[in-house]
Amino acid sequence: MNVVLARWCCLARYRPTESQMQRFERDDEGFLAWRAAHPAGFIVNCNPTPSLDYLMLHRASCHFMNELPKDYKHWTHAFIKVCAEEKGVLSVWCHSEVGGAPSSCQHCDPMAPA
Numbered sequence: 508m509n510v511v512l513a514r515w516c517c518l519a520r521y522r523p524t525e526s527q528m529q530r531f532e533r534d535d536e537g538f539l540a541w542r543a544a545h546p547a548g549f550i551v552n553c554n555p556t557p558s559l560d561y562l563m564l565h566r567a568s569c570h571f572m573n574e575l576p577k578d579y580k581h582w583t584h585a586f587i588k589v590c591a592e593e594k595g596v597l598s599v600w601c602h603s604e605v606g607g608a609p610s611s612c613q614h615c616d617p618m619a620p621a
């Protein structure tokens with residue numbers, strides 16, 4: 508196996524692919540469609556430039572991912588949503604993109620066994 512191919516394999520294995528993970532920024536419709544299609548999925552809520560200051564893991568079924576706060580008109584403008592069926596994929600993304608683990612929502616307790 509040549510070096511380029513070996514590198515590609517590593518990236519493919521350790522970087523979530525688009526099919527495993529989706530990022531919604533200024534795309535409420537896309538986010539709502541994803542949430543409807545993945546009721547058992549997971550969502551990281553974070554700033555458009557993700558940082559450890561605010562990186563919160565929720566279940567897609569969480570109250571806070573289904574009821575927009577009163578003062579907000581959009582899901583994916585002030586904060587963006589990074590979504591996946593597997594929370595492990597989001598954990599890898601958080602470590603590679605932001606360099607740390609997300610906080611867990613106290614309300615939906617996403618780290619508890621399903």
Ligand SMILES: [Zn+2]
Nearest residue numbers: 565569612615
């Ligand atoms: Zn939650």
